[in-house]
Every structure is written in C-alpha cells, then in structure tokens.
Amino acid sequence: MSRKILVTGFDPFGGELVNPAFEAVRLLPDEIAGVSVVKLEIPTVFTRSAKIVEETMDRERPDFVLCIGQAGGRSAITVEKVAINLAEARIPDNDGEQPCDAPLRADGDTAYFASLPVKAMVKNINDHGIPAFLSYTAGTYVCNAIMYNVLYLIDRKFPSAKGGFIHVPYAVEQGVGKPNGTPVMEIATMAKAIECAIETAVTVDMDASDIMGETH
Amino acid sequence: MSRKILVTGFDPFGGELVNPAFEAVRLLPDEIAGVSVVKLEIPTVFTRSAKIVEETMDRERPDFVLCIGQAGGRSAITVEKVAINLAEARIPDNDGEQPCDAPLRADGDTAYFASLPVKAMVKNINDHGIPAFLSYTAGTYVCNAIMYNVLYLIDRKFPSAKGGFIHVPYAVEQGVGKPNGTPVMEIATMAKAIECAIETAVTVDMDASDIMGETH
Amino acid sequence: MSRKILVTGFDPFGGELVNPAFEAVRLLPDEIAGVSVVKLEIPTVFTRSAKIVEETMDRERPDFVLCIGQAGGRSAITVEKVAINLAEARIPDNDGEQPCDAPLRADGDTAYFASLPVKAMVKNINDHGIPAFLSYTAGTYVCNAIMYNVLYLIDRKFPSAKGGFIHVPYAVEQGVGKPNGTPVMEIATMAKAIECAIETAVTVDMDASDIMGETH
Amino acid sequence: MSRKILVTGFDPFGGELVNPAFEAVRLLPDEIAGVSVVKLEIPTVFTRSAKIVEETMDRERPDFVLCIGQAGGRSAITVEKVAINLAEARIPDNDGEQPCDAPLRADGDTAYFASLPVKAMVKNINDHGIPAFLSYTAGTYVCNAIMYNVLYLIDRKFPSAKGGFIHVPYAVEQGVGKPNGTPVMEIATMAKAIECAIETAVTVDMDASDIMGETH
Numbered sequence: 001m002s003r004k005i006l007v008t009g010f011d012p013f014g015g016e017l018v019n020p021a022f023e024a025v026r027l028l029p030d031e032i033a034g035v036s037v038v039k040l041e042i043p044t045v046f047t048r049s050a051k052i053v054e055e056t057m058d059r060e061r062p063d064f065v066l067c068i069g070q071a072g073g074r075s076a077i078t079v080e081k082v083a084i085n086l087a088e089a090r091i092p093d094n095d096g097e098q099p100c101d102a103p104l105r106a107d108g109d110t111a112y113f114a115s116l117p118v119k120a121m122v123k124n125i126n127d128h129g130i131p132a133f134l135s136y137t138a139g140t141y142v143c144n145a146i147m148y149n150v151l152y153l154i155d156r157k158f159p160s161a162k163g164g165f166i167h168v169p170y171a172v173e174q175g176v177g178k179p180n181g182t183p184v185m186e187i188a189t190m191a192k193a194i195e196c197a198i199e200t201a202v203t204v205d206m207d208a209s210d211i212m213g214e215t216h
Numbered sequence: 217m218s219r220k221i222l223v224t225g226f227d228p229f230g231g232e233l234v235n236p237a238f239e240a241v242r243l244l245p246d247e248i249a250g251v252s253v254v255k256l257e258i259p260t261v262f263t264r265s266a267k268i269v270e271e272t273m274d275r276e277r278p279d280f281v282l283c284i285g286q287a288g289g290r291s292a293i294t295v296e297k298v299a300i301n302l303a304e305a306r307i308p309d310n311d312g313e314q315p316c317d318a319p320l321r322a323d324g325d326t327a328y329f330a331s332l333p334v335k336a337m338v339k340n341i342n343d344h345g346i347p348a349f350l351s352y353t354a355g356t357y358v359c360n361a362i363m364y365n366v367l368y369l370i371d372r373k374f375p376s377a378k379g380g381f382i383h384v385p386y387a388v389e390q391g392v393g394k395p396n397g398t399p400v401m402e403i404a405t406m407a408k409a410i411e412c413a414i415e416t417a418v419t420v421d422m423d424a425s426d427i428m429g430e431t432h
Numbered sequence: 433m434s435r436k437i438l439v440t441g442f443d444p445f446g447g448e449l450v451n452p453a454f455e456a457v458r459l460l461p462d463e464i465a466g467v468s469v470v471k472l473e474i475p476t477v478f479t480r481s482a483k484i485v486e487e488t489m490d491r492e493r494p495d496f497v498l499c500i501g502q503a504g505g506r507s508a509i510t511v512e513k514v515a516i517n518l519a520e521a522r523i524p525d526n527d528g529e530q531p532c533d534a535p536l537r538a539d540g541d542t543a544y545f546a547s548l549p550v551k552a553m554v555k556n557i558n559d560h561g562i563p564a565f566l567s568y569t570a571g572t573y574v575c576n577a578i579m580y581n582v583l584y585l586i587d588r589k590f591p592s593a594k595g596g597f598i599h600v601p602y603a604v605e606q607g608v609g610k611p612n613g614t615p616v617m618e619i620a621t622m623a624k625a626i627e628c629a630i631e632t633a634v635t636v637d638m639d640a641s642d643i644m645g646e647t648h
Numbered sequence: 649m650s651r652k653i654l655v656t657g658f659d660p661f662g663g664e665l666v667n668p669a670f671e672a673v674r675l676l677p678d679e680i681a682g683v684s685v686v687k688l689e690i691p692t693v694f695t696r697s698a699k700i701v702e703e704t705m706d707r708e709r710p711d712f713v714l715c716i717g718q719a720g721g722r723s724a725i726t727v728e729k730v731a732i733n734l735a736e737a738r739i740p741d742n743d744g745e746q747p748c749d750a751p752l753r754a755d756g757d758t759a760y761f762a763s764l765p766v767k768a769m770v771k772n773i774n775d776h777g778i779p780a781f782l783s784y785t786a787g788t789y790v791c792n793a794i795m796y797n798v799l800y801l802i803d804r805k806f807p808s809a810k811g812g813f814i815h816v817p818y819a820v821e822q823g824v825g826k827p828n829g830t831p832v833m834e835i836a837t838m839a840k841a842i843e844c845a846i847e848t849a850v851t852v853d854m855d856a857s858d859i860m861g862e863t864h
Contacts, residue, residue, distance in 0.1 A: 071864040075291075075399050076391065084730055084759060084784070088861030100859055101767070111732060111759035119749070131391035131400060136732065137785035139862035167864060172405055175292065175347035183291050183399035184347060189388055211748055213736030214787035216719040216815060287648040298516055300543060300568070304645030316643055317551070327516060327543035335533070352516065353569035355646035383648065427532055429520030430571035432503040432599060507723075507831050508823065563823035563832060604837055607724065607779035615723050615831035616779060621820055 003035045005198060006062035008053060010069050010142065013044035013094055020171035020187050021068040027191035028198070035202045038062060044142050045095040046087055046104075050149040057158055064116065064162050064201055065150050068194060069143035071167035072174070075183035076131035077193045079118045080138040080165040083148035084111045088140040104148050112151035116164035117207035121197040130193045134212040138165055166197060219251045221414060222278035224269060226285050226358065229260035229310055236387035236403050237284040243407035244414070251418045254278060260358050261311040262303055262320075266365040273366075273374055280332065280378050280417055281366050284410060285359035287383035288390070291399035292347035293409040295334045296354040296381040299364035300327045304356040320364050328367035332380035333423035337413040346409045350428040354381055382413060435467045437630060438494035440485060442501050442574065445476035445526055452603035452619050453500040459623035460630070467634045470494060476574050477527040478519055478536075482581040489590055496548065496594050496633055497582050500626060501575035503599035504606070507615035508563035509625040511550045512570040512597040515580035516543045520572040536580050544583035548596035549639035553629040562625045566644040570597055598629060651683045653846060654710035656701060658717050658790065661692035661742055668819035668835050669716040675839035676846075683850045686710060692790050693743040694735055694752075698797040705806055712764065712810050712849055713798050716842060717791035719815035720822070723831035724779035725841040727766045728786040728813040731796035732759045736788040752796050760799035764812035765855035769845040778841045782860040786813055814845060 009022025022041045030037055038060050042049045057065065071078060085108045087099035118134055125132035138144040147165035154161050168190045175184035225238025238257045246253050254276050258265045273281065287294060301324045303315035334350055341348035354360040363381035370377045384406045391400035441454030454473045462469050470492050474481045489497065503510060517540045519531035550566055557564035570576040579597035586593045600622045607616035657670030670689045678685055686708050690697045705713065719726060733756045735747035766782055773780035786792040795813035802809045816838045823832035 069864060075397050081734070082732055082759070086729070086761075086784075088859065090859055090861045098859070100857060100861070101855070109759075110757050110761060111730070113734075113758060126392045129389035129392060131388070131394070131398070133396045136734075136788060139864040140784055141862050141864055143864050144862075172347070172401075173345035176342045176345060178347070180349045181291050181399075182347070183397075184401070185388075186402045186405060189402060207749070209748060211736065211738055211746070213738045213748070214785075214789055214792075216717060216787040216789055216791050285648060297518070298543070300514055302513070302545075302568075304643065306643055306645045314643070316641060316645070317639070325543075326541050326545060327514070329518075329542060352518075352572055355648040356568055357646055357648055359648050360646075423533070425532060427520065427522055427530070429522045429532070430569075430573055430576075432501060432571040432573055432575050507829050558824045561821035561824060563820070563826070563830070565828045604779070604833075605777035608774045608777060610779070612781045613723050613831075614779070615829075616833070617820075618834045618837060621834060 003063040004038055004060060005035050005064040005066060005202060006038045006040060006056060006060055008040045008042045008067045010044045011041055014091055016174060018171060019070055020168050020190055021070050023187045024168060024190035024194055025068055027188060028195055032195055032198045033202050043094050045093045046097050046099060046142055046145050048095065049142060049146050053146060053150060054153055057153060062161060066198060066201060067146045067150060067165045069167055072170045073182065074167060074169050076133050077125055078133050078135035078167040079121050079197065080114060080135050080147060080167065081118055082111050082113050082136060083138050083144050083151055085148060086140055087145055093142055104145055105152050108152045112148060112155065114164040115162040116201045117204045118164060119208040119210055119212055120204045121200045122212065123208050123210060124196045124200040125193045128196045130189060132193060166194060219279040220254055220276060221251050221280040221282060221418060222254045222256060222272060222276055224256045224258045224283045226260045227257055230307055232390060234387060235286055236384050236406055237286050239403045240384060240406035240410055241284055243404060244411055248411055248414045249418050259310055261309045262313050262315060262358055262361050264311065265358060265362050269362060269366060270369055273369060278377060282414060282417060283362045283366060283381045285383055288386045289398065290383060290385050292349050293341055294349050294351035294383040295337050295413065296330060296351050296363060296383065297334055298327050298329050298352060299354050299360050299367055301364060302356055303361055309358055320361055321368050324368045328364060328371065330380040331378040332417045333420045334380060335424040335426055335428055336420045337416045338428065339424050339426060340412045340416040341409045344412045346405060348409060382410060435495040436470055436492060437467050437496040437498060437634060438470045438472060438488060438492055440472045440474045440499045442476045443473055446523055448606060450603060451502055452600050452622055453502050455619045456600060456622035456626055457500055459620060460627055464627055464630045465634050475526055477525045478529050478531060478574055478577050480527060481574060481578050485578060485582060486585055489585060494593060498630060498633060499578045499582060499597045501599055504602045505614065506599060506601050508565050509557055510565050510567035510599040511553050511629065512546060512567050512579060512599060513550055514543050514545050514568060515570050515576050515583055517580060518572055519577055525574055536577055537584050540584045544580060544587065546596035547594040548633045549636045550596060551640040551642055551644055552636045553632045554644065555640050555642060556628045556632040557625045560628045562621055564625060598626060651711040652686055652708060653683050653712040653714060653850060654686045654688060654704060654708055656688045656690045656715045658692045659689055662739055664822060666819060667718055668816050668838055669718050671835045672816060672838035672842055673716055675836060676843055680843055680846045681850050691742055693741045694745050694747060694790055694793050696743065697790060697794050701794060701798060702801055705801060710809060714846060714849060715794045715798060715813045717815055720818045721830065722815060722817050724781050725773055726781050726783035726815040727769050727845065728762060728783050728795060728815065729766055730759050730761050730784060731786050731792050731799055733757065733796060734788055735793055741790055752793055753800050756800045760796060760803065762812035763810040764849045765852045766812060767856040767858055767860055768852045769848045770860065771856050771858060772844045772848040773841045776844045778837060780841060814842060
C-alpha cells in the first residue's frame with residue numbers, strides 16, 4: 001500500500017478574501033514521489049482545526065503531515081523548525097476565539113521541533129529557484145497552534161508519522177492596497193515550492209547539514 | 217498606419233545572470249490595444265543605451281516609448297514620475313563607465329516628468345490584481361539615465377511622442393541567496409503588469425486624479 | 433559682519449504630537465563654525481511655509497538656508513539632492529490644503545538640485561558616528577515643497593545664497609504604537625547630525641567626490 | 649538582606665568593535681526599585697558564557713537574571729518570550745565554536761518560557777516612550793543559548809529565581825556603513841529601557857494581560 005502525506009491549508013481570515021495556503025495546496029498533484037497526497041482545507045480556528053486534523057489522521061493514517069499557512073509580510077517560503085505551547089491571538093479567529101497567553105495543551109511539552117527534514121526541504125526549494133528560509137518562529141496564532149497540535153499528536157498517538165509546517169507569503173492580488181514594500185508571491189510558485197518540500201520530506205531521512213542559523 | 221510603442225528592457229548587470237526587465241518585455245504580445253509593440257533589448261550602459269534608443273526612435277518613429285528596468289529590493293511594479301539630469305553609478309556599467317555626480321545632458325533640463333499617464337497606469341495594474349505604485353525617484357543609474365534621455369529626446373526632437381519608465385522587482389529565481397526579506401516577482405506577472413500599463417498608456421489621454429503622494 | 437544660516441523646522445502634522453524636525457533645530461547652538469544660526473519654526477502648510485521663509489530671507493539675508501523635515505520610516509539622516517516642481521499630498525496639510533499633481537511654481541524649473549555640498553555633509557555626519565545617506569527624493573509633500581521654494585527663491589532672488597534640505601527619522605517616542613520595524617532616532621542625535629551638516633555646509637565649497645549613487 | 653538581579657551583556661562579536669548589550673548594562677544604576685544590580689560582561693561564546701553565568705549565580709544567588717544581547721536589524725527593544733534547545737551558528741563564536749543543529753542541553757526541555765513578567769516589561773518600556781515589543785524567537789546563536797541555559801539552570805538548580813532576556817538594536821555608531829534602512833538606537837536609550845524592564849521585573853508578580861500576539 002502506498003504511503004500518504006496529509007497536506008492542510010487554512011481558509012481565509014483577517015478580512016482577506018483568499019488564503020493562498022489552501023489555494024496552493026489545491027494546485028498540488030495527487031501523488032508526489034510515489035506518495036499519495038491527501039489535501040484538506042481547515043478552518044482558521046484554534047480549537048476546530050486541531051479536531052479536524054486529528055479526525056483526518058485517525059481516518060487516513062498518513063505517514064507525513066505538512067500544514068501550510070500564510071505569513072503576510074514574509075518575502076519567501078519559510079519552513080518552520082519549532083512550534084510552542086502558546087496561543088496568543090492579535091485578532092479573533094474565524095470562530096471568534098481569541099486566546100491570550102494560554103497553553104495549547106495542558107499536558108504538552110513547551111515546544112516541539114518539526115520532525116520533517118526541514119533544512120533539506122529549504123535547500124530543495126532553493127535549488128528549484130524559489131527563495132526559501134528556515135524559520136524559528138511560527139508565530140502565536142492558528143499556524144503555530146496547528147503545527148504544535150500535529151507534533152503533539154504525533155508524539156502521543158501517531159509515533160510513526162512525521163510532521164512539519166510551511167509559511168507562504170501573501171498572494172500577488174493580496175498585495176494590492178497594502179503598504180508599499182509588502183512582498184507577494186504567485187500561488188503557483190508557492191505550489192511548486194510546496195511540491196519540492198514534499199518531495200524532500202518523503203524521500204530524505206537524514207536532514208541536510210547546511211548552516212541556517214541566526215547571528216543573534 | 218497603426219500606432220507604435222517602443223518598449224525597451226536592459227540586459228543583465230551587477231553579476232546577475234538574468235535581467236527580468238527584458239525577459240518581461242520578451243513576453244509581451246506584438247500588439248496591445250491596436251498599437252504595435254516594438255521590443256528592444258538595450259545594454260546596461262550609460263552612453264550606448266541612449267544612442268541605441270535614439271537610433272531606434274529615428275527609424276521606428278514610435279508614438280510612445282516605455283523603458284523597463286530592474287529595481288532590486290522593491291516589492292511592486294513602480295511607474296516612475298520623474299527623471300533627473302544626473303549620473304551617479306555605485307557600480308560600473310557593462311562598458312565599465314562609472315559616472316559620478318555628472319549631468320546626463322549639458323543642455324538638458326534639471327529633470328523631466330514622464331509624459332505618459334502614470335497614475336492611470338498604476339491604477340490599471342492594481343485593477344488587474346498586481347501591486348503597483350507611483351515612484352518619485354528612478355535612481356541615478358542607467359534606468360534614470362535612459363528615462364531622462366528618452367524624455368530629453370522627446371522634448372527636443374520627437375515632440376509628438378510620449379515617454380515613461382517602469383521599474384520591476386527582482387525575478388523569483390534572483391531571490392535565491394539574497395537576504396531574507398528581499399521581495400521577488402514572477403516575470404510573467406511583470407509582463408502582465410507592463411501589458412496593463414501599455415494598454416492605459418496608449419488609450420488614456422488625461423491622467424487619473426487619484427492621490428498618490430507621499431507624506432514627507 | 434558674520435555670515436548667517438537660516439535653519440527651518442516644521443511644526444507637528446499628521447496627528448503626531450511632536451515634529452522632531454524643529455525640536456532638533458531648537459537644540460542647535462547659536463553659532464556653528466563662526467556662522468550665526470537663525471532658527472525658524474514653520475507651519476506644515478504648502479503656501480504659508482514658503483511665504484514665511486521668503487519673508488525671513490528678505491529680512492535676515494542668510495548666506496545659507498537649510499530646511500529640516502521628518503521622513504517617518506527612514507532609518508538614517510538623509511540629505512536631499514533634488515526638489516521637484518510638484519505638490520501631491522496624501523493627507524491635507526495643517527491648513528487643509530491637499531494639492532494633487534500640481535506644480536509648485538508655474539514659472540519654475542522642473543527641479544532644482546541642492547546647492548549645498550550634500551555629499552560632504554553626508555560624509556561629515558557619518559564621520560561623527562551617525563548614519564546618513566544621500567537621498568534622491570524629498571517626497572511630494574511640504575518637505576519637497578519648501579526645499580523647492582527655497583531653491584527657486586535662491587535662483588530668482590537671492591543668487592548668492594546656498595540652500596538644501598535634510599530629512600530626519602521619527603523621534604524615539606513617536607515609535608511607540610507604530611508597527612514593529614519602524615526605525616527611530618533620538619532628537620539629540622538628529623541635532624548633532626544637523627550641526628555636523630551645517631559645519632560642512634558653511635566651510636566646504638567643493639563637494640566630496642565619494643560615490644553615493646543607486647544601482648537601479 | 650536586599651534582593652539582587654544579575655544583568656549580563658555580551659562582548660563584541662562578528663567584527664563589530666562594540667556590543668551595545670554590555671555598554672547599556674554598564675550605564676545601569678547600582679540599585680533599581682530597591683534591588684541590587686550585579687553587572688556581568690560575558691563572552692560571546694556558547695560554552696563559556698553558560699559556565700560563567702552559572703558560577704556567578706552560584707556565588708551571587710540572584711533573585712532575578714536578565715541577559716541582554718544585540719539583535720542587529722531590529723528597530724525596537726524586544727523582550728524574549730521563549731528560548732529553544734538548539735544551537736545553530738551562522739558565524740563562529742568568539743572561541744571559534746560553530747554548533748550546527750545541536751541541542752544545548754541533552755537533558756533539557758525543548759524550550760523554556762521566560763519566567764519574568766515579559767508583557768508588563770514591554771508595556772513599561774513603551775510607557776516610558778521607548779518602542780518595545782514581545783518577541784517569540786531569540787534566534788539560534790549565543791543569545792538564545794544563554795537565555796536557554798539560564799532558564800534551564802533556574803528549572804534544575806535555582807528554582808526560586810526568575811529569568812529572562814532582552815534584545816537591543818544596533819547602537820547608532822554601528823549603523824554607519826551598514827545598508828540604508830538599518831535601524832539603530834542610542835545606548836543611553838537602551839539603558840533607560842532596560843532600567844524600566846528591571847523595575848517591572850522586580851516589582852510585578854502577575855504579568856500584564858495585553859494582547860501581544862502575532863497573526864500568523
């Protein structure tokens with residue numbers, strides 16, 4: 001039986017008409033490097049997104065889980081290294097929840113590192129001509145929350161799976177009306193980058209050893 | 217006889233392997249709004265670029281001249297309002313010229329405003345879902361120089377023509393290896409934006425009256 | 433009789449409680465390099481600011497005029513090279529004027545270059561440990577307007593005077609509540625930079641020949 | 649016996665002649681809100697900095713530990729929320745160590761949250777007119793390492809102490825020669841901000857409940 005990767009993308013939030021995260025996921029092929037791609041649109045909601053992903057993991061038993069979210073203002077594809085046990089929402093989510101300085105899981109670790117080969121994923125995206133960086137903060141909103149929840153679930157319930165998260169910039173059309181200097185990216189470019197990342201995620205066991213650290 | 221627009225784009229410079237300016241021009245259709253599009257790649261050279269454009273204007277007698285250049289680091293399409301009579305090159309051009317605080321034309325005005333309907337062009341690009349802004353500086357390198365030279369030539373020799381300049385961001389692949397935060401754009405997106413701008417340039421006489429000023 | 437420099441700074445605008453421009457001018461000594469410093473607060477108003485400066489130039493007959501304004505969002509002291517014959521206001525000025533794509537002087541040149549030794553001023557500020565750059569756009573608001581008007585008046589009426597303009601960042605306290613990433617500067621640091629600039633302006637005839645151009 | 653706060657700052661690294669972190673610490677008063685301030689310059693070295701801080705904690709038994717480091721490129725004072733169990737150095741430290749994707753403590757948690765009232769500290773700095781933000785990444789270099797080590801030591805060995813970390817921007821003079829747009833801050837302003845932060849750290853038990861989260 002073929003292996004599976006669950007790829008999620010959020011629905012629009014914060015007054016935007018589109019969320020490039022799921023739009024990019026929608027463009028992915030149904031199979032990458034021999035692995036079946038299960039696509040799932042999830043709500044930009046702290047509580048429900050985690051439940052839906054858990055139910056889907058129960059049903060689909062994916063070997064890999066990769067969640068995609070929008071980080072408006074970033075210029076490049078960013079592969080996240082770490083998720084923290086913290087929910088702090090500058091704006092209410094799509095169900096009106098607005099947690100403040102709250103743990104995501106009372107019994108969870110303070111943080112989890114992504115278990116996918118994040119550096120190799122960054123490298124493969126760059127090798128295909130799309131700027132990508134490793135990031136050490138997934139924020140404190142629903143993106144960090146779903147990444148944290150997936151890694152928590154993997155730790156507790158699905159130990160053979162691997163998980164990770166990728167942030168994408170604003171789509172080109174979202175840039176209209178935003179301040180000069182706001183970077184944008186075509187959704188098709190994001191999809192190509194995510195495909196590169198998945199190809200690496202499902203074929204590489206040992207992460208790359210390139211230096212991708214910060215100097216502060 | 218149909219009207220003509222001359223659209224120029226520079227060749228690569230500064231160690232880059234590609235210049236998205238002419239790559240985008242290359243993708244333009246041969247006719248926009250009934251106007252023939254004459255495409256011309258020009259060297260990133262202060263002196264020769266002006267000569268080649270003048271010779272081409274002599275031969276082709278275009279009704280419009282629109283020059284395209286790269287402004288690495290800008291996030292959006294920027295339509296330039298003004299060119300100044302100044303050459304100051306931080307790096308040598310492709311012929312090794314590196315003018316410093318030098319006038320471009322001893323007998324030219326201190327500056328010329330673009331004679332194309334710049335605000336309407338910005339607006340039409342935005343209306344097609346691509347971020348664009350009006351810019352009040354075309355720099356001091358070969359981009360400003362060709363814009364200045366075209367407007368000088370129009371002023372002195374081709375009074376029935378109209379001229380302008382558009383800056384494009386780095387292409388996506390140019391972003392690889394540049395610092396995190398460097399905005400990029402697909403060349404096809406640039407081409408679509410330039411096509412929108414040309415459509416407006418050749419059909420609109422009176423510029424839009426939207427406010428596009430600065431607050432300093 | 434000793435020589436004189438007129439140094440102007442705008443009053444607060446755009447909802448800000450303070451304008452660091454005049455606050456910095458206020459901190460200047462009354463004499464710099466043997467030249468008397470005449471300090472003048474001017475309104476952030478297109479029409480009246482020009483009248484007040486002209487009246488003061490009539491009365492004081494300064495050898496030099498240096499105007500200071502705020503460019504919120506810039507990180508460094510920027511010495512302006514050029515002012516353009518254009519008024520375009522994103523927000524109304526303090527008298528409610530909001531010109532759009534209007535010339536400042538019907539009979540003026542399209543632009544004037546600063547007649548002060550701008551590169552040497554930048555260099556001297558940097559040499560005193562404060563970041564400074566040459567800028568090729570003074571915007572399209574009241575800052576550009578007063579710079580343009582001063583250079584127009586010098587051209588037409590006060591040919592022995594020299595004029596220029598310096599933009600300063602937001603003051604530190606203005607940064608509170610603004611988006612993360614907004615650069616700020618202490619007003620005392622701005623005053624020190626302006627003093628360095630004036631010292632150069634009144635003692636240097638031939639500008640420096642350092643390269644300070646752009647690469648686009 | 650009066651309570652004590654240990655405040656550390658790093659020495660210069662990465663080719664800089666000065667590190668504003670310890671320069672700012674040096675300017676602090678010897679007592680803040682009745683609490684003695686113990687100042688310590690520590691080397692920008694992964695291994696030795698942790699040892700020196702542990703020895704000093706053994707000797708001084710501080711009630712609070714606040715470490716200060718430089719985050720060149722940030723515009724504001726940033727109070728860090730979380731330190732991660734990861735060392736990844738883009739450049740070698742001052743002893744030539746350059747760890748890559750290595751845990752800081754084999755037996756440590758994946759991350760620790762600061763135990764000081766970080767939001768109240770941010771708020772008090774802002775209330776004193778200096779821009780400050782909460783940050784959710786302390787990087788992966790020596791700054792994150794010392795913050796992690798201090799919180800690890802508090803967790804294991806000094807349970808009655810509280811710890812945290814503050815990043816400061818480049819000092820003004822460090823901005824000279826750096827790219828236009830690089831934010832800077834006076835060292836005296838940093839010192840004032842750190843003093844505000846300490847005043848809060850030593851007097852506030854319950855953190856503020858202001859929303860300081862991200863929207864991605």
